[in-house]
Amino acid sequence: MPSALPDGVPVPAGGALPDGVAVGRPFGLYVHVPFCASRCGYCDFNTYTDLGHLQSGWADAAVAEVRLARQVLGPVPVDTVFVGGGTPTLLPPEDLVRVLREVDAVFGLAPGAEVTTEANPDSVTPASLAALRAGGFTRVSFGMQSAAAHVLRVLDRTHTPGRPQQAVREAYDAGFGQVSLDLIYGTPGESDDDWRRTLDAARAAGPTHVSAYALIVEEGTALGRSVARGVVPAPDDDVLADRYLLAEEALGDLGWYEVSNWGAPCRHNVGYWRGGDWWGVGPGAHSHVGGVRWWNAKHPRTWSSALAEGRSPGAGRELLDAEDRRVERVLLEVRLREGLPLDVLHPAGRAAAARHVRDGLLEPGPHGEGRAVLTLRGRLLADAVVRDLVD
Numbered sequence: 001m002p003s004a005l006p007d008g009v010p011v012p013a014g015g016a017l018p019d020g021v022a023v024g025r026p027f028g029l030y031v032h033v034p035f036c037a038s039r040c041g042y043c044d045f046n047t048y049t050d051l052g053h054l055q056s057g058w059a060d061a062a063v064a065e066v067r068l069a070r071q072v073l074g075p076v077p078v079d080t081v082f083v084g085g086g087t088p089t090l091l092p093p094e095d096l097v098r099v100l101r102e103v104d105a106v107f108g109l110a111p112g113a114e115v116t117t118e119a120n121p122d123s124v125t126p127a128s129l130a131a132l133r134a135g136g137f138t139r140v141s142f143g144m145q146s147a148a149a150h151v152l153r154v155l156d157r158t159h160t161p162g163r164p165q166q167a168v169r170e171a172y173d174a175g176f177g178q179v180s181l182d183l184i185y186g187t188p189g190e191s192d193d194d195w196r197r198t199l200d201a202a203r204a205a206g207p208t209h210v211s212a213y214a215l216i217v218e219e220g221t222a223l224g225r226s227v228a229r230g231v232v233p234a235p236d237d238d239v240l241a242d243r244y245l246l247a248e249e250a251l252g253d254l255g256w257y258e259v260s261n262w263g264a265p266c267r268h269n270v271g272y273w274r275g276g277d278w279w280g281v282g283p284g285a286h287s288h289v290g291g292v293r294w295w296n297a298k299h300p301r302t303w304s305s306a307l308a309e310g311r312s313p314g315a316g317r318e319l320l321d322a323e324d325r326r327v328e329r330v331l332l333e334v335r336l337r338e339g340l341p342l343d344v345l346h347p348a349g350r351a352a353a354a355r356h357v358r359d360g361l362l363e364p365g366p367h368g369e370g371r372a373v374l375t376l377r378g379r380l381l382a383d384a385v386v387r388d389l390v391d
Contacts, residue, residue, distance in 0.1 A: 007316065008294070008295070008315075008316025008317050008318045009316060009317060009318065010316065010317075011294055011312050011314030011315070011316065011317050012312065013311050013312060014071070014072070014311075014312060015068055015069075015071075015072045015312035015314060016072060017072060017073075017289060017290070017292055018292060018319065021289060021290040021291065021292055022289075022290055023073045023074075023076050023277050023289050023290065024276065024277045024289075024290065025076070025077075025079065025277075026079035026080065026110075026267070026271055026276060027076050027077070027078055027079055027276070027277050027278065027279075028078065028079060028080040028081065028082065028268050028271045028276065028277070028278035028279075029066075029069070029078050029080070029081045029082070029103060029107075029278060029279050029280075029281060030081075030082050030084065030268070030278055030279070030280045030281065030282075030285055030286075030287075031062060031081065031082070031083045031084070031088075031099060031280075031281045031282055031285075032046070032084060032085065032086065032280065032281065032282030032283060032284060032285040033058065033083060033084070033085040033086045033087065033088040033090070033091060033096075033282065034046055034047050034048050034051075034085065034086045034282065034283045034284070034300055035047065035048060035049075035051065035052075035055055035058075035085070035086050035087060035090050035091070036048070036049050036085065036086055036087045036090065037049065037087065037090060037120075037123070037158065038156065038158060039156070039222075040155055040156045040157060041154070041155060041156040041221060041222035041223040041226070042155055042156075042184075042215060042216075042217070042218065042221055042222075042223040043221060044218035044220065044221055045085075045086065046086075046283060046284035046298050047085065047086045048300065051300055051301075054300045054301060054304070055090075055091060057304060058091065058095065058300070058304075059091075059095040059098050059099055060304075061300075061303065061304035061307045061308070062099045062102075062281050062282060063098065063099060063102045064307040064308070065281045065282070065307055065313065066099065066102045066103055066106060066107075066281060067102070067106055068307070068312060069107075069279045069281070070106040070107055073279070073289070075107070075108075076107065077107060077108045077109065077110035077113075078103055078104075078107045078108065078109050078110060078113060079110045079113055079114070079267070079271075080113060080114045080115070080116075080267050080268035080271060080278075081100060081103060081109075081113065081114070081115045081116065081268070082116045082117075082118075082266075082268040082269070083096055083099075083116065083117040083118065084117075084118045085118055087118070087119070087120050087123050088117045088118055088119065089117065089118075089119040089120065089123040089124050089128065089132075090120075090123055093128050093131035093132050093135065094131070094135075096117060096132065096135070096137070097131065097132065097135030097136065097137075099281075100115060100135060100136050100137070101135070101136070104136070109136070113138075114138055114139055114178075114266075114267045114268060115136055115137045115138045115139065116137070116138070116139040116140065116141060116178075116180075116266065116268060117132060117137055117139075117140055117141070118140075118141045118142075118143065119140055119141065119142055119143070119167070120142070120143055120158070120159060121142050121143070121144065121159040121163040121164040121166070121167040122158055122159040122160075122163055124140075124167055124170070124171075125170075126170045126173065126174065129167075129170050129171050129173075129174035129176070130174040130175070132174070133174045133175045133176055134175075137176070138176065138177060138178060139176065139177075139178040139179070139180070139266070140171050140176050140178075140179055140180070141179075141180035141181075141182060141209075141211075141266075142164050142167050142168065142171075142179070142180065142181055142182065143157075143164075143182045144164035144181045144182060144183055144198075144201075144202060145157055145182065145183060145184045146161075146183070146184065146187065146190070146194065146198050147161050147162075147164075147194075147197050147198040147200075147201040147202075148161065148190065148194040148197065148198065149161050150189060150194075151187045151189065151190045151194055151198075154187050154188055154189055154190075154223075154232070155184065155187055155223075156222070161201075162201075164181060164201075164202075164205065165201060165204065165205040168181070168205040168206065168207055169205075172206075177208075178208045178209065178264060179206075179207045179208055179209070180207055180208065180209035180210065180211065180263070180266065181202045181205065181207045181209075181210050181211070182210075182211045182213070183198060183199070183202060183210065183211065183212040183213070183247075184212075184213055184214075184215050185198075185212060185213075185214055185215065185240065185243040185244070185247065186214045186215040186235035186236075186239060186240045186243055187215050187235075188227075188232035188233050188234075188235070189232070192242070192243070192246065195243050195246055195247075196246060196250075199212075199246065199247060199250035199251070200250070202250075203250060203251070207263065208263050208264045209254075209261070209262070209263035209264050209265075209266060210251050210254065210261070210262050210263055211260055211261050211262075212244075212247045212251070212260055212261075212262075213260050214235065214240045214243070214244070215235050217234055217235065241380050244379070244380060245376075245380075248376060248379075251263075255337075256337055256379075257270075257336065257337045258270075258273060258335050258336055258337065259335045259374070259379050259382050270336075272332070273332045273333060273335060273336055274332070274333065274336075275288075275325065275328060275329055275332065275333075276288075277289045277290065280295075280296065282296065282303070283296060283297065283298055283299060283300045283302075283303040283304075283313075284296055284297070284298040284303075291319060291320045291321075291324075291325060292317060292318075292319055292320070293317060293318050293320060294314045294315075294316065294317030294318075295314065295315055295316060295317070296313045296314055296315060297313050297314075297315045298315070326344060327390055329344055330344060330345065330349070330386060330389050330390050331386055331390070334372055334374065334382065334385065334386050334389060335374075335382060335386075337373070338371070338373070339363070339371040339372050339373030339374070340371060340372045340389075341370060341371055342370055342371060342372060343370075345372070345389055346391060348391040349388070349389045349390065349391050352388035352389055352391065353372045353389060355388075356372075356378065356385055356388065356389075360375055360377055360378075361374065361375055361377055361378035361381060361385050362374060362375060362378055362385070363375055372385075372389060
């Protein structure tokens with residue numbers, strides 16, 4: 001959840017959607033917990049380390065927004081819930097379970113609903129994981145990032161090497177059937193061997209899902225300032241490409257389903273990539289329903305005060321037209337293993353797709369028939385391919 005909010009038109013006080021807009025299925029809820037024990041140097045998310053006095057009231061406000069969502073949307077079963085942050089597990093498990101129970105009470109969780117929480121490896125215990133599982137969570141995603149101590153220090157991560165693997169075992173022991181590890185490659189000072197050891201450690205832990213993202217240096221972050229001053233080097237594109245190939249070598253047998261994700265798909269995130277509908281609960285959270293996108297006030301105090309007064313915490317919204325939604329389909333669906341139907345493209349985009357098949361960036365033959373599906377080389381150049389297909 002980026003910290004910057006776009007411009008937009010005001011959200012009605014009651015949060016009502018424009019006439020004729022209805023929620024579709026599958027439908028997800030994203031729940032943002034904006035609190036962290038410390039801020040990682042690369043993080044550009046809407047998080048706070050100095051608002052402990054507001055943490056105790058977070059669950060009350062989140063419950064209030066869940067009820068607001070039900071008033072606005074009407075009855076629709078919730079297929080996925082994703083609690084992200086920040087560090088959700090910095091809060092007591094009872095707070096997270098309370099919000100999930102409210103979702104089930106006012107909307108109803110669909111049969112087989114996927115319910116995920118993010119967690120730092122050092123913010124959970126066997127007891128807290130057991131409480132989350134007993135409370136209805138089915139999936140946990142740990143931020144491992146690296147197995148190298150010096151890389152973790154550059155990223156300002158607080159856990160020690162080996163703790164993520166231990167947390168995975170604890171999650172399985174607590175009864176979780178799906179456990180994910182999130183990795184970052186390209187950190188200044190990371191070597192190829194560091195990355196190989198990270199991949200080996202992640203695989204040895206036995207997760208059902210692994211995400212591996214290239215480090216992005218964001219302006220305004222501590223890492224961004226260090227790179228700007230020349231204290232540490234910026235990530236090198238060629239190095240990042242080599243690290244991605246190492247990731248595919250280590251993770252490929254899990255099966256990629258999105259450019260940076262392998263294993264059993266996260267259904268909630270797939271909903272984003274397919275342009276689905278979701279309501280974002282929490283400070284700065286974004287929502288999308290039927291072509292209407294809106295975003296909440298960033299600061300936890302502003303967000304919670306609006307809900308306490310019976311008002312929507314929405315700070316602004318926009319209505320996407322047909323071309324906006326088409327472009328977003330291209331930007332997102334091309335990244336998926338199933339690819340994008342070619343009939344979504346304009347003539348120039350279809351010509352670009354044919355060219356990329358000839359150049360080995362898109363799949364030819366049966367798998368690529370009627371769809372733009374990235375090859376391994378195309379995954380390395382996905383952003384450039386997408387730019388050509390948008391036209």
